[in-house]
Amino acid sequence: VLDRLIAGLDVTARDIAGMGVGGLLMEIPTRPQPREPLPAKSQLKVGIVLLAAGRSSRMGGPNKLLALFDGKPLVRRTAERALGSKASRTVVVTGHQRERVRAALAGLDVTFADNPDFTDGLSTSLKAGIAYLPEDSAGVMIALGDMPDITSDDLDSLIDAFRKGGGNAVVRASHDGKRGNPVLLPRSLFPAIAHLEGDTGARHLVETEGLDVIDVEIGAAASVDVDTREALEGAGGVLQD
Template sequence: MQVFPRACVCVLAAGESKRMGSCKLLAPFAGSTLLERALKAAVGCAAEEAVAVTGAYRDDMADAIARADVREAYNPSWRSGQSTSVRTAARFTAAHGYDLLLVMVADQPYVEAEHLDALLRAYAAGGVHACVTQDALRRGNPCLFDRACFPLIEELDGDEGARSMLRAHPEIAVRAVPADARVLDDVDTPDELARIEEAILDGR
């Protein structure tokens, strides 16, 4: 497998899961958990390193992170929204000498290593500073950013994700990477967890 030695993939797993009422990432899901699925995808892709960005449930996630053999980047400001986790990811990436940051959120169970690799290949084709996932109607995570974007990520605030940075800076060259609509689906409620789990177990 080709390895992208300049790339770090960060799994954002710091949120409180308010709408779920408990830690959704550790709830039983299709024989594992959302966190374990996300870490498996991250470890399996061609980025040199995979990292878990933790926050609200840091201690509860420690065993799963250790089993996946990935490093942790703790976000002490997780209560202030997703922007703080994206900033934590960018700071870890820069501090450890990587030039490319792949951002994925742990509650998108259809994201697999193959799609992360597609983002890396799209960047490697040249001419852009960022790559985003896109279906017929939406753009979203996972996303990829190079070092030119890291100072702009520092401008994010509250629950703004990295896509907000791209909207605020249209001068950044971006390449959209096509994906099935399911890849962009995320889990926020018990009903969504049950529905998507059933679909995955049925092979949908």
């Protein structure tokens, strides 16, 4: 452009636009890339937010997350399976009986996010957990602490589907065509989650934001939770005081 101006030639916007065709800088081995390459789909980072702040009110007293399954607290069993997946970080949101929950997870490489407002509803735990994810996280998997049958392979199936979709879709676990848990949300939903209030999860965001939704069949594990004493004991759990 400067050469043309010095030569007294007019330079129009169309001329400048034409100079950009094909790129102004050739890619040569001796010079670093002028642009940061996008991460490969297979490298998209996914964090897991494990919700463990609830009061287990339907249990009538005991904390279901501390119930023993094969001699191990349920919350520890779930956290170990999260850690055994392809997720880059596991954040455990604590609230009710936080010290007991932390003790049950002693020695595990998890990040704790304390939620002092857990009595205000699910939205507070979602926001507390997501705040602890690295800035380069492409998505977050919301996992419930009371799903004893979810395995690391199940979690990996969701992560693989998310990466295959380029990190732009919502991925849900399903059973016989019915939606279940966990659910994996893309980073584009994080700002909307930050504005949730009360006992509201991200389900309505999935339905209103117009994002693609990928359902991944993982079997009965997607729908098995232990909200009641009967359900927990039927799944093989033993409640503790």
